[in-house]
Amino acid sequence: MKARGAWRPFILPDRQLDILRLLVSKAGQVVSKDALIDAAWKDVAVGDNRLEQAISALRRTLGAAPRLRTMKVSRCCRKEPDVKSVKA
Numbered sequence: 001m002k003a004r005g006a007w008r009p010f011i012l013p014d015r016q017l018d019i020l021r022l023l024v025s026k027a028g029q030v031v032s033k034d035a036l037i038d039a040a041w042k043d044v045a046v047g048d049n050r051l052e053q054a055i056s057a058l059r060r061t062l063g064a065a066p067r068l069r070t071m072k073v074s075r076c077c078r079k080e081p082d083v084k085s086v087k088a
Contacts, residue, residue, distance in 0.1 A: 015040040016058045019051075 012020065022039040023031060037051055 010061055012058070012061060015054055016061070019054055019058060 018040040019036055022036060033048060033051055036055075037046055040051070040054060
């Protein structure tokens, strides 16, 4: 990976590499925590804290580029307005 300035090799632990692979494959898309945890920990039950630690370590390793943007999303429902057909 080449960032601004000099290129430097780095080694990623397996779980961070799994997370990065998934994020790269879904570039420009929102990836859920569940999908990230499933990619990195497979069938092992882990909490959000483990994922947040792995993302933080990945950011430190990658440096300034590329950016990993995270969003806190609450689970909510939105009802769409009822649409009535209108004859012209």
